[in-house]
Amino acid sequence: MTGKTAKKPIVELYGIKKKLGGKTVLDGVDLTIYEGETFVIIGQSGVGKSVTLKIIIGLMEPDDGEVWVMGENMTYADEKKWTEMRKHFGMLFQGGALFDSLTVGQNILFSLDHIRHELSDDDKVAKVRHALEIVGLPDTEDLMPAELSGGMMKRVALARAVVADPEIVLFDEPTTGLDPIMTANINELIVSVKQKLKTTFIVVTHDIKSAKMVGDRIGMIYKGRPVFLGTSKELEKSVDPFIRQFIEGNSQGPITEEYLQAIEKIKHERLHLK
16 A cells, blocks of 8 residues: 555454464464455465455454454444445355356346345446446346356456445456466456455465565465465565475475475374384
């Protein structure tokens, strides 16, 4: 973020811990995400990126720690309070999650019907068309999802995520399953939409190129904790061997060594049990 105005926190996580199936996924996560920025969470598969996203939007409760959203402590909030808070969120799911039996327009309208009850039908139609224009798909509301390419589906899903004017938009692996050219197009779209809407984006990805392209700040999670918080330029300058192996995509390094050691430990324990 730029300018002299003080940064205002919009999402704050303090000491977040979470176990799934007896395994520690998050082990004391502290994050502050500021209003109007694009914050990207990176890391290997299984390090808790998507779990962090679910905790932020209240789809999963932490075992310990505090969750603050838009200045409210949501740690012990009931479902009714979370339902109201989620009206301030938009979300782009990993696979797009469009309804096959609904048209493009009806898919986007679905979001408005559940969030913006005060709008007239004409206003809703206008907002659907405006959202499609923002993502570069004007005059497509009558198309069916089966008629769309993978990239177009992502665009429609993004239109649905922003149509209700949310303060926070969450992206769960927005470029998964796309080829390099389409990945670049979606990254450019995220940047473009962000500039138009001036809202807060929180993006989860394992794609380091995407992270550097769209993110104002980047947080890397490793072993359940953030091991890096900063800009893409600061990430490139990091000399931490774990960070360097991840961002360079090297097969050899401390992450690989720890993985192999863990495998050997499991083998040894199994032999010992026998």
